[in-house]
Amino acid sequence: xxxxxxxxxxxxxxxxxxNPEQALNILVDLQFASTDGYIDQKTAQLVAKRVGVxxxxxxELISFYAILKEKTQARYVLKICNSAPCxxxxxxLVSRSLKEILGVNENEMTADGxxxxxxxxxxxxxxxxxxxxxxxxxxxxxxxxxxxxxxxxLRAGRYPAL
Amino acid sequence: MVVRNQAVLxxxxxxxxxxxxxxxxxxxxxxxxxxxxxVEMDKTAVLDELDRAVLLGRGGAAYxxxxxxxxxxxxxxxxxxxxxxxxxxxxxTFKDKTLIEHDPLAIIEGMTIAGYMFDSPQxxxxxxxxxxxxxxxxxxxxxxxxxxxxxxxxxxxITGFNYDIKIISGAGAYVCxxxxxxxxxxxxxTGRPRVKPPHLADxxxxxxxxxxxxxxxxxxxxxxxxxxxxxxxxxxxxxxGGTKLICLTGHVKNRGLFEVNLGTPxxxxxxxxxxxxxxxxxxxxxxxxxxxxxxxxxxxxxLKDCLYSYDGLWANNLAIGSGALVVMDDSVxxxxxxxSVAAFFxxxxxxxxxxxxxGTLRILEALEKFxxxxxxxxxxxxxxxxxxxxxxxxACGLGQSVATSMVSSLKLFPEEFELAINRQTAEQKxxxx
Numbered sequence: 001x002x003x004x005x006x007x008x009x010x011x012x013x014x015x016x017x018x019n020p021e022q023a024l025n026i027l028v029d030l031q032f033a034s035t036d037g038y039i040d041q042k043t044a045q046l047v048a049k050r051v052g053v054x055x056x057x058x059x060e061l062i063s064f065y066a067i068l069k070e071k072t073q074a075r076y077v078l079k080i081c082n083s084a085p086c087x088x089x090x091x092x093l094v095s096r097s098l099k100e101i102l103g104v105n106e107n108e109m110t111a112d113g114x115x116x117x118x119x120x121x122x123x124x125x126x127x128x129x130x131x132x133x134x135x136x137x138x139x140x141x142x143x144x145x146x147x148x149x150x151x152x153x154l155r156a157g158r159y160p161a162l
Numbered sequence: 163m164v165v166r167n168q169a170v171l172x173x174x175x176x177x178x179x180x181x182x183x184x185x186x187x188x189x190x191x192x193x194x195x196x197x198x199x200x201v202e203m204d205k206t207a208v209l210d211e212l213d214r215a216v217l218l219g220r221g222g223a224a225y226x227x228x229x230x231x232x233x234x235x236x237x238x239x240x241x242x243x244x245x246x247x248x249x250x251x252x253x254x255t256f257k258d259k260t261l262i263e264h265d266p267l268a269i270i271e272g273m274t275i276a277g278y279m280f281d282s283p284q285x286x287x288x289x290x291x292x293x294x295x296x297x298x299x300x301x302x303x304x305x306x307x308x309x310x311x312x313x314x315x316x317x318x319x320i321t322g323f324n325y326d327i328k329i330i331s332g333a334g335a336y337v338c339x340x341x342x343x344x345x346x347x348x349x350x351x352t353g354r355p356r357v358k359p360p361h362l363a364d365x366x367x368x369x370x371x372x373x374x375x376x377x378x379x380x381x382x383x384x385x386x387x388x389x390x391x392x393x394x395x396x397x398x399x400x401x402x403g404g405t406k407l408i409c410l411t412g413h414v415k416n417r418g419l420f421e422v423n424l425g426t427p428x429x430x431x432x433x434x435x436x437x438x439x440x441x442x443x444x445x446x447x448x449x450x451x452x453x454x455x456x457x458x459x460x461x462x463x464x465l466k467d468c469l470y471s472y473d474g475l476w477a478n479n480l481a482i483g484s485g486a487l488v489v490m491d492d493s494v495x496x497x498x499x500x501x502s503v504a505a506f507f508x509x510x511x512x513x514x515x516x517x518x519x520x521g522t523l524r525i526l527e528a529l530e531k532f533x534x535x536x537x538x539x540x541x542x543x544x545x546x547x548x549x550x551x552x553x554x555x556x557a558c559g560l561g562q563s564v565a566t567s568m569v570s571s572l573k574l575f576p577e578e579f580e581l582a583i584n585r586q587t588a589e590q591k592x593x594x595x
Contacts, residue, residue, distance in 0.1 A: 066334030
């Protein structure tokens, strides 16, 4: 979490009064505040110490909840849906296109560290398949050309907020 | 006045478009009329009104809300907690998301009515991590409600009516939609289900009596109080009152969220321009998966006269569940489809109990074998008994409903399973232990 100072991390923990029952919310907020997209060990240790539980308990949460990651993530994590409603109404176009454009399989990062795509079960955008979700933003009803365009826009840094 | 064929839950959606959290606009559109009325009423009369309304839980299990509220009302121990389950994770469902996005105060009003009824000090909205962008909207709505004294201390000027609501984030675990797992997650633990009984209305959050209802259920509460239980029931059918938010996805022309009266003909929902608008691919529609991945599957051809209501679907061994309708055309093989469902459950099983942890994987393996047409005689029988094991032995609703779609598919499309079996090979017998 190179971009978060210790003070910034503490601020997030204080937002929840360092309450051990809010450890999950603290971890989620920390991960979303950092550009790395994961909880590094130092941060996990800090949270454990501040809320007064063992490091193991923090890692129990990180490994149980799918959104929390313990490894470094790509700059852009492209989320696609792998559940039945989407899989049979257009999603394969997205996974096929991404594999072709990026040259990597699902869950593999591109060599430049920019992209990683992976299927998750339902983001509630089932009426907009084929879509790609990056952070909180859904790019709905995509065509093959739009997917190519989206990737090159992301490469060119046209979505600084993502 | 609420009348059939008019929006009830979605009535404010367009009118609040500028800012769904605008509490003045909300109040001008019947907002908080329910809360204001409930504080004038006798609490047991409110429970009677809920019973009359026949509001069945909108999360998926269809448990009568009146019964749940009555149980909590007479449960011993204070404080009692109010929890809103916004961990909407059923693939094909996005109704709770839409409600929160467009009318968050309706949910907050419903939860505040519950707070008043049970003298609760604290409510919690547990919202799934994937809906992070909705946190902002909810937080803003809560601030508005606090400023207008609909939350906080001495609400509506009533001494001692102190109640507030907190937002808790989930982080991507389907099983947390199970109410006891959800409570564990609020307590900061991993979200694995508890052993039940005791009922959560007796021993819930922090071991206190707790009410857990779905987002849409809470949004219905002010309507019932405002309009009366009988008027609410009249919006639906004898066995289940009100309207239902449905999510149409898959191979229909108009995908999206609709509000329908319970009792609307299913074919209207599929084919009329007002709703689904028929097939989007030009191919005939083959089956519908009701209520999310844990729900049953129905063959379109057999449901010509079916009404979309609790009783109408029950009569066909189907269920409303969360309100999802995943519609598939005849290009989709049922075995391919079920593979996807099985993969979902194998991924989402929390691992606490063995039948579900191992069983979901065995079910997936069996379906993969069918998919590759590598099944041998006897495999189908082993598969069916595996479905029974997992359903009967799993500890929580997740495991118990894994097989629902598969059992209904075996009945509807036996020929597709038969085609997957190579009858030339030797028979495989189930190994009993």
